[in-house]
Amino acid sequence: MSEPQSINMSINIFSHFDGGNIEVIKAERADDIQLHIRPDAGGEHMQWFHFQVCDAAGQDCVFTLDNAGEVSYPEGFKDYQAVCSVDQEHWFRVPTEFDGKRLIIRHAPPADVVYYAYFAPYSLDRHQRLIADALSSERVRADTLCSTPDGHAHTLLVIGEEEEGRKKLWITARQHPGETMAEWWVEGFLGRLLDPEDPVSRRLLEEAVVYLVPNMCIDGGVRGHLRTNAHGRNLNREWIRPCPEQSPEVYYVVERMKETGVDFAFDVHGDEGLPYNFIAGAEGIQSWNEHKQSQLDDFKALLAEISPDFQTEHGYEVDAPGSADLKKCTDFVAETFDCLAMTLEMPFKDSAITPLPETGWSPGRSQTLGMACVDAFWRILPKL
Secondary structure (H helix, E strand, O other), rough: OOEEEEEOOOOOOOOOOOEEEOEEEEOOOOEEEEEEEOOOOOOOOOOOOOEEEEEOOOOOOOEEEOOOOHOOHHHHHHOOOOOEOOOOOOOOOOOOOEEOOEEEEEEOOOOOOEEEEEEOOHEEEEEHHHHHHHHOOOEEEEEEEEOOOOEEEEEEEOOOOOOOOOOOEEEEEEOOOOOOOHHHHHHHHHHHOOOOOOHHHHHHHHHEHHHHHHHOOOOHHHHHOOEEEEOEHHHOOOOOOOOOOHHHHHHHHHHHHHHOOOOOEEEEEEOOOOEEEEEEOOOOOOOOHHHHHHHHHHHHHHHHOOOOOOOOOOOOOOOOOOOOOOOOOOHHHHHOOOOOEEEEEEEEEOOOOOOOOOOOOOOHHHHHHHHHHHHHHHHHHHHH
Protein backbone atom coordinates (compact mmCIF):
# COMPACT_ATOMS: atom_id res chain seq x y z
CA MET A 1 0.00 0.00 0.00
CA SER A 2 1.19 3.54 -0.69
CA GLU A 3 1.76 5.97 2.13
CA PRO A 4 -0.85 8.68 2.89
CA GLN A 5 -0.38 11.50 0.43
CA SER A 6 -0.84 15.06 1.63
CA ILE A 7 -1.94 17.34 -1.19
CA ASN A 8 -2.07 20.86 0.25
CA MET A 9 -3.39 22.78 3.20
CA SER A 10 -6.97 22.64 1.99
CA ILE A 11 -7.55 19.27 0.30
CA ASN A 12 -6.00 15.95 1.34
CA ILE A 13 -6.48 12.53 -0.25
CA PHE A 14 -5.61 9.24 1.48
CA SER A 15 -5.74 5.56 0.56
CA HIS A 16 -3.49 3.94 3.16
CA PHE A 17 -6.26 1.94 4.84
CA ASP A 18 -8.08 -1.38 4.54
CA GLY A 19 -9.28 -1.71 0.95
CA GLY A 20 -7.80 1.63 -0.13
CA ASN A 21 -6.54 2.10 -3.67
CA ILE A 22 -5.51 5.34 -5.36
CA GLU A 23 -2.39 7.25 -6.35
CA VAL A 24 -2.46 11.04 -6.44
CA ILE A 25 -0.88 12.53 -9.58
CA LYS A 26 -1.92 16.17 -9.22
CA ALA A 27 -4.26 18.03 -6.88
CA GLU A 28 -3.38 21.70 -6.79
CA ARG A 29 -6.96 22.69 -7.59
CA ALA A 30 -10.25 21.15 -6.48
CA ASP A 31 -11.54 21.17 -10.06
CA ASP A 32 -8.48 19.37 -11.44
CA ILE A 33 -7.57 16.43 -9.21
CA GLN A 34 -5.80 13.74 -11.21
CA LEU A 35 -5.58 10.20 -9.85
CA HIS A 36 -4.39 6.75 -10.88
CA ILE A 37 -5.75 3.32 -9.92
CA ARG A 38 -3.02 1.01 -8.58
CA PRO A 39 -2.81 -2.44 -10.21
CA ASP A 40 -3.27 -5.68 -8.28
CA ALA A 41 -0.23 -7.69 -7.27
CA GLY A 42 1.17 -9.30 -10.40
CA GLY A 43 0.14 -6.36 -12.55
CA GLU A 44 -2.43 -8.24 -14.64
CA HIS A 45 -5.56 -6.64 -13.20
CA MET A 46 -6.76 -3.30 -11.90
CA GLN A 47 -10.11 -1.56 -11.54
CA TRP A 48 -10.98 -1.24 -7.85
CA PHE A 49 -10.59 2.22 -6.30
CA HIS A 50 -11.37 3.49 -2.82
CA PHE A 51 -10.04 6.73 -1.36
CA GLN A 52 -10.70 9.30 1.36
CA VAL A 53 -11.04 13.03 0.64
CA CYS A 54 -10.49 15.45 3.52
CA ASP A 55 -11.02 19.20 3.93
CA ALA A 56 -12.96 19.71 0.70
CA ALA A 57 -16.53 20.16 2.00
CA GLY A 58 -18.66 22.19 -0.38
CA GLN A 59 -15.96 22.55 -3.03
CA ASP A 60 -16.84 21.54 -6.59
CA CYS A 61 -14.32 18.77 -7.01
CA VAL A 62 -13.42 17.01 -10.24
CA PHE A 63 -11.63 13.72 -9.65
CA THR A 64 -10.14 12.32 -12.88
CA LEU A 65 -8.91 8.73 -12.84
CA ASP A 66 -6.51 9.13 -15.74
CA ASN A 67 -5.75 5.44 -16.35
CA ALA A 68 -9.36 4.20 -16.25
CA GLY A 69 -9.17 3.23 -19.93
CA GLU A 70 -6.40 0.75 -19.06
CA VAL A 71 -8.36 -1.23 -16.47
CA SER A 72 -9.29 -4.90 -16.79
CA TYR A 73 -12.89 -4.16 -17.86
CA PRO A 74 -13.23 -0.69 -19.40
CA GLU A 75 -16.84 -1.48 -20.36
CA GLY A 76 -17.55 -1.61 -16.65
CA PHE A 77 -17.24 2.19 -16.53
CA LYS A 78 -19.81 2.76 -19.29
CA ASP A 79 -23.09 4.08 -17.79
CA TYR A 80 -21.49 3.72 -14.35
CA GLN A 81 -21.75 6.00 -11.31
CA ALA A 82 -19.19 5.91 -8.48
CA VAL A 83 -20.33 5.63 -4.86
CA CYS A 84 -19.71 8.08 -2.02
CA SER A 85 -20.19 7.90 1.74
CA VAL A 86 -19.68 10.10 4.77
CA ASP A 87 -20.07 7.41 7.44
CA GLN A 88 -18.96 4.30 5.44
CA GLU A 89 -22.37 2.78 6.13
CA HIS A 90 -24.64 4.59 3.70
CA TRP A 91 -23.37 4.80 0.12
CA PHE A 92 -24.94 6.86 -2.68
CA ARG A 93 -24.16 7.37 -6.35
CA VAL A 94 -22.47 10.53 -7.61
CA PRO A 95 -22.18 12.04 -11.13
CA THR A 96 -19.59 10.09 -13.11
CA GLU A 97 -18.62 10.01 -16.78
CA PHE A 98 -16.25 7.88 -18.84
CA ASP A 99 -14.75 9.02 -22.16
CA GLY A 100 -13.02 5.73 -22.95
CA LYS A 101 -9.76 6.83 -21.35
CA ARG A 102 -10.63 8.73 -18.16
CA LEU A 103 -13.23 8.23 -15.44
CA ILE A 104 -14.36 11.63 -14.18
CA ILE A 105 -16.23 12.08 -10.88
CA ARG A 106 -17.80 15.52 -10.37
CA HIS A 107 -19.00 16.09 -6.84
CA ALA A 108 -18.95 18.58 -3.99
CA PRO A 109 -18.14 16.58 -0.83
CA PRO A 110 -20.93 17.07 1.72
CA ALA A 111 -18.54 16.85 4.69
CA ASP A 112 -14.90 17.46 5.60
CA VAL A 113 -14.20 13.71 5.44
CA VAL A 114 -15.81 11.58 2.71
CA TYR A 115 -15.05 8.36 0.85
CA TYR A 116 -15.35 7.44 -2.82
CA ALA A 117 -15.21 3.88 -4.13
CA TYR A 118 -15.94 1.59 -7.07
CA PHE A 119 -18.59 -0.15 -4.96
CA ALA A 120 -19.43 -0.07 -1.26
CA PRO A 121 -16.40 -1.66 0.46
CA TYR A 122 -16.65 -4.59 2.84
CA SER A 123 -13.88 -4.22 5.41
CA LEU A 124 -11.81 -6.81 7.25
CA ASP A 125 -13.27 -5.51 10.51
CA ARG A 126 -16.81 -6.10 9.24
CA HIS A 127 -15.80 -9.55 8.00
CA GLN A 128 -14.51 -10.44 11.46
CA ARG A 129 -17.69 -9.14 13.07
CA LEU A 130 -19.75 -11.17 10.59
CA ILE A 131 -18.01 -14.33 11.77
CA ALA A 132 -18.37 -13.38 15.44
CA ASP A 133 -22.07 -12.68 15.01
CA ALA A 134 -22.58 -16.01 13.23
CA LEU A 135 -20.83 -17.86 16.04
CA SER A 136 -23.35 -16.49 18.53
CA SER A 137 -25.73 -19.08 17.05
CA GLU A 138 -25.55 -22.60 18.39
CA ARG A 139 -26.05 -23.81 14.82
CA VAL A 140 -22.63 -22.52 13.70
CA ARG A 141 -19.03 -23.50 14.19
CA ALA A 142 -15.95 -22.07 12.50
CA ASP A 143 -12.91 -23.90 11.09
CA THR A 144 -9.72 -22.10 10.13
CA LEU A 145 -8.74 -23.73 6.86
CA CYS A 146 -5.31 -22.08 6.67
CA SER A 147 -3.40 -18.85 7.08
CA THR A 148 -3.53 -16.65 3.98
CA PRO A 149 -0.26 -15.44 2.40
CA ASP A 150 -0.61 -12.15 4.31
CA GLY A 151 -1.33 -13.96 7.57
CA HIS A 152 -5.11 -13.67 7.90
CA ALA A 153 -7.38 -16.49 9.04
CA HIS A 154 -9.13 -18.22 6.13
CA THR A 155 -12.43 -19.16 7.76
CA LEU A 156 -15.07 -21.74 6.91
CA LEU A 157 -18.43 -21.54 8.67
CA VAL A 158 -20.21 -24.88 9.14
CA ILE A 159 -23.93 -24.30 9.67
CA GLY A 160 -26.15 -27.17 10.79
CA GLU A 161 -25.42 -30.72 11.84
CA GLU A 162 -22.97 -32.82 9.81
CA GLU A 163 -25.12 -35.94 9.90
CA GLU A 164 -25.40 -38.77 7.42
CA GLY A 165 -28.11 -38.25 4.84
CA ARG A 166 -28.07 -34.45 4.93
CA LYS A 167 -27.38 -32.56 1.72
CA LYS A 168 -24.05 -30.73 1.60
CA LEU A 169 -24.46 -27.17 0.34
CA TRP A 170 -21.21 -25.28 -0.35
CA ILE A 171 -21.17 -21.49 -0.74
CA THR A 172 -18.06 -19.51 -1.64
CA ALA A 173 -18.02 -15.72 -1.93
CA ARG A 174 -15.69 -12.96 -3.00
CA GLN A 175 -13.06 -15.01 -4.84
CA HIS A 176 -12.45 -11.69 -6.57
CA PRO A 177 -11.85 -9.29 -3.68
CA GLY A 178 -13.13 -6.15 -5.41
CA GLU A 179 -16.53 -7.82 -5.87
CA THR A 180 -17.62 -6.73 -2.42
CA MET A 181 -21.31 -7.17 -3.18
CA ALA A 182 -20.63 -10.88 -2.71
CA GLU A 183 -19.90 -10.50 1.00
CA TRP A 184 -22.85 -8.12 1.41
CA TRP A 185 -24.90 -10.99 -0.08
CA VAL A 186 -23.40 -13.32 2.54
CA GLU A 187 -24.42 -10.95 5.32
CA GLY A 188 -28.05 -11.00 4.19
CA PHE A 189 -28.03 -14.75 3.61
CA LEU A 190 -26.56 -15.49 7.04
CA GLY A 191 -28.89 -13.09 8.80
CA ARG A 192 -31.89 -14.98 7.52
CA LEU A 193 -30.43 -18.48 7.69
CA LEU A 194 -29.63 -18.04 11.38
CA ASP A 195 -32.97 -16.49 12.33
CA PRO A 196 -34.46 -19.07 14.73
CA GLU A 197 -37.96 -17.80 13.97
CA ASP A 198 -37.68 -18.23 10.20
CA PRO A 199 -39.48 -21.47 9.24
CA VAL A 200 -37.77 -21.86 5.87
CA SER A 201 -34.31 -21.52 7.42
CA ARG A 202 -35.17 -24.02 10.14
CA ARG A 203 -36.44 -26.59 7.64
CA LEU A 204 -33.44 -26.07 5.36
CA LEU A 205 -31.04 -26.77 8.22
CA GLU A 206 -33.03 -29.86 9.24
CA GLU A 207 -32.23 -31.42 5.87
CA ALA A 208 -28.91 -29.86 4.86
CA VAL A 209 -25.62 -28.62 6.24
CA VAL A 210 -24.19 -25.40 4.81
CA TYR A 211 -20.45 -24.92 4.32
CA LEU A 212 -19.87 -21.21 3.82
CA VAL A 213 -16.64 -19.33 3.05
CA PRO A 214 -17.67 -15.66 3.48
CA ASN A 215 -14.51 -14.22 1.91
CA MET A 216 -12.26 -16.35 -0.27
CA CYS A 217 -9.67 -13.58 -0.87
CA ILE A 218 -9.16 -11.59 2.32
CA ASP A 219 -5.62 -10.47 1.39
CA GLY A 220 -6.76 -8.98 -1.91
CA GLY A 221 -9.59 -7.15 -0.19
CA VAL A 222 -7.29 -5.53 2.38
CA ARG A 223 -4.76 -4.62 -0.33
CA GLY A 224 -7.39 -2.97 -2.52
CA HIS A 225 -7.21 -5.47 -5.38
CA LEU A 226 -9.88 -6.18 -7.97
CA ARG A 227 -9.26 -9.87 -8.73
CA THR A 228 -6.13 -11.34 -7.15
CA ASN A 229 -4.68 -12.53 -3.87
CA ALA A 230 -1.39 -11.37 -2.32
CA HIS A 231 0.60 -13.48 -4.82
CA GLY A 232 -1.24 -12.05 -7.82
CA ARG A 233 -3.27 -15.24 -8.34
CA ASN A 234 -6.82 -15.01 -9.68
CA LEU A 235 -8.41 -17.55 -7.35
CA ASN A 236 -11.20 -18.37 -9.80
CA ARG A 237 -8.55 -19.73 -12.19
CA GLU A 238 -6.86 -22.00 -9.64
CA TRP A 239 -9.34 -24.78 -8.94
CA ILE A 240 -8.11 -27.74 -10.95
CA ARG A 241 -4.56 -27.65 -9.53
CA PRO A 242 -4.45 -25.15 -6.65
CA CYS A 243 -1.05 -24.53 -5.10
CA PRO A 244 -0.88 -24.64 -1.28
CA GLU A 245 1.77 -21.89 -1.33
CA GLN A 246 0.49 -19.57 -4.07
CA SER A 247 -3.28 -20.09 -3.72
CA PRO A 248 -3.87 -21.75 -0.34
CA GLU A 249 -7.31 -20.13 -0.17
CA VAL A 250 -8.52 -22.52 -2.91
CA TYR A 251 -6.30 -25.48 -2.07
CA TYR A 252 -7.70 -25.94 1.42
CA VAL A 253 -11.31 -25.40 0.33
CA VAL A 254 -10.91 -28.14 -2.28
CA GLU A 255 -9.36 -30.47 0.30
CA ARG A 256 -12.29 -29.89 2.64
CA MET A 257 -14.79 -30.45 -0.16
CA LYS A 258 -13.16 -33.81 -0.82
CA GLU A 259 -13.77 -34.71 2.84
CA THR A 260 -17.42 -33.64 2.96
CA GLY A 261 -18.65 -34.20 -0.58
CA VAL A 262 -20.75 -31.60 -2.40
CA ASP A 263 -24.41 -31.82 -3.42
CA PHE A 264 -24.82 -28.16 -4.38
CA ALA A 265 -22.30 -25.35 -4.94
CA PHE A 266 -22.99 -21.63 -5.18
CA ASP A 267 -20.17 -19.20 -5.99
CA VAL A 268 -21.05 -15.53 -5.41
CA HIS A 269 -19.52 -12.79 -7.59
CA GLY A 270 -20.07 -9.38 -9.13
CA ASP A 271 -19.90 -8.45 -12.82
CA GLU A 272 -18.36 -5.15 -13.93
CA GLY A 273 -20.17 -4.75 -17.21
CA LEU A 274 -23.70 -6.20 -17.12
CA PRO A 275 -26.42 -4.31 -15.20
CA TYR A 276 -28.26 -7.47 -14.16
CA ASN A 277 -28.36 -10.19 -11.53
CA PHE A 278 -27.91 -13.53 -13.29
CA ILE A 279 -26.53 -17.04 -12.94
CA ALA A 280 -23.86 -18.78 -14.99
CA GLY A 281 -23.95 -22.56 -14.98
CA ALA A 282 -21.54 -25.37 -15.87
CA GLU A 283 -23.05 -26.27 -19.24
CA GLY A 284 -19.62 -26.84 -20.82
CA ILE A 285 -18.52 -29.75 -18.60
CA GLN A 286 -18.10 -33.21 -20.13
CA SER A 287 -20.76 -34.79 -17.90
CA TRP A 288 -23.47 -32.21 -18.66
CA ASN A 289 -26.81 -33.83 -19.46
CA GLU A 290 -30.54 -33.14 -19.59
CA HIS A 291 -30.98 -33.81 -15.88
CA LYS A 292 -28.35 -31.25 -14.92
CA GLN A 293 -29.82 -28.76 -17.36
CA SER A 294 -33.23 -29.27 -15.79
CA GLN A 295 -31.83 -28.69 -12.29
CA LEU A 296 -30.14 -25.45 -13.37
CA ASP A 297 -33.21 -24.20 -15.22
CA ASP A 298 -35.42 -25.00 -12.23
CA PHE A 299 -33.19 -23.10 -9.82
CA LYS A 300 -33.02 -20.01 -12.01
CA ALA A 301 -36.79 -20.06 -12.48
CA LEU A 302 -37.29 -20.39 -8.72
CA LEU A 303 -35.04 -17.43 -7.92
CA ALA A 304 -36.67 -15.29 -10.60
CA GLU A 305 -40.06 -16.12 -9.11
CA ILE A 306 -38.88 -15.23 -5.61
CA SER A 307 -36.94 -12.02 -6.35
CA PRO A 308 -37.88 -9.35 -8.93
CA ASP A 309 -34.22 -8.26 -8.84
CA PHE A 310 -33.18 -11.55 -10.47
CA GLN A 311 -33.69 -12.36 -14.15
CA THR A 312 -32.83 -15.08 -16.67
CA GLU A 313 -32.82 -13.24 -20.02
CA HIS A 314 -29.41 -11.55 -19.79
CA GLY A 315 -26.10 -13.11 -18.79
CA TYR A 316 -22.98 -14.74 -20.17
CA GLU A 317 -22.98 -16.72 -23.39
CA VAL A 318 -23.50 -20.39 -22.55
CA ASP A 319 -20.34 -22.50 -22.92
CA ALA A 320 -20.32 -24.92 -25.82
CA PRO A 321 -20.44 -28.64 -24.91
CA GLY A 322 -17.05 -29.87 -23.74
CA SER A 323 -15.52 -26.39 -23.52
CA ALA A 324 -15.59 -25.98 -19.73
CA ASP A 325 -12.60 -24.41 -18.00
CA LEU A 326 -11.94 -26.57 -14.94
CA LYS A 327 -9.70 -23.86 -13.52
CA LYS A 328 -12.97 -22.09 -12.60
CA CYS A 329 -14.82 -22.98 -9.42
CA THR A 330 -18.26 -23.74 -10.87
CA ASP A 331 -16.97 -25.95 -13.70
CA PHE A 332 -14.48 -27.78 -11.47
CA VAL A 333 -16.93 -28.48 -8.65
CA ALA A 334 -19.77 -29.51 -10.98
CA GLU A 335 -17.54 -32.01 -12.82
CA THR A 336 -15.52 -33.27 -9.86
CA PHE A 337 -18.43 -33.85 -7.49
CA ASP A 338 -21.16 -34.55 -10.08
CA CYS A 339 -23.42 -31.89 -8.54
CA LEU A 340 -25.42 -28.81 -9.36
CA ALA A 341 -22.99 -25.86 -9.27
CA MET A 342 -23.42 -22.29 -10.43
CA THR A 343 -22.10 -18.73 -10.20
CA LEU A 344 -24.28 -15.82 -9.09
CA GLU A 345 -23.29 -12.49 -10.65
CA MET A 346 -24.49 -9.12 -9.30
CA PRO A 347 -23.89 -5.71 -10.91
CA PHE A 348 -21.46 -2.96 -9.96
CA LYS A 349 -23.89 -0.56 -11.65
CA ASP A 350 -27.65 -0.55 -11.15
CA SER A 351 -30.13 -3.30 -11.88
CA ALA A 352 -31.54 -2.35 -15.28
CA ILE A 353 -34.81 -4.18 -14.62
CA THR A 354 -35.39 -2.70 -11.13
CA PRO A 355 -33.45 0.58 -11.10
CA LEU A 356 -32.87 2.73 -8.02
CA PRO A 357 -30.74 5.62 -9.33
CA GLU A 358 -29.84 7.09 -5.93
CA THR A 359 -28.06 3.95 -4.77
CA GLY A 360 -27.79 1.74 -7.84
CA TRP A 361 -27.08 -1.85 -6.88
CA SER A 362 -26.12 -1.56 -3.23
CA PRO A 363 -25.18 -3.39 -0.03
CA GLY A 364 -28.80 -3.49 1.08
CA ARG A 365 -30.01 -4.89 -2.22
CA SER A 366 -27.24 -7.51 -2.16
CA GLN A 367 -28.32 -8.51 1.35
CA THR A 368 -31.94 -8.80 0.25
CA LEU A 369 -30.99 -11.07 -2.64
CA GLY A 370 -29.01 -13.18 -0.17
CA MET A 371 -32.12 -13.54 1.96
CA ALA A 372 -34.17 -14.53 -1.09
CA CYS A 373 -31.69 -17.28 -1.92
CA VAL A 374 -32.60 -19.07 1.31
CA ASP A 375 -36.02 -19.74 -0.23
CA ALA A 376 -34.48 -20.87 -3.51
CA PHE A 377 -32.09 -23.27 -1.76
CA TRP A 378 -34.93 -24.76 0.25
CA ARG A 379 -37.12 -25.23 -2.79
CA ILE A 380 -34.37 -26.82 -4.94
CA LEU A 381 -33.28 -29.22 -2.18
CA PRO A 382 -35.67 -32.07 -3.14
CA LYS A 383 -34.28 -32.01 -6.69
CA LEU A 384 -30.63 -32.42 -5.71
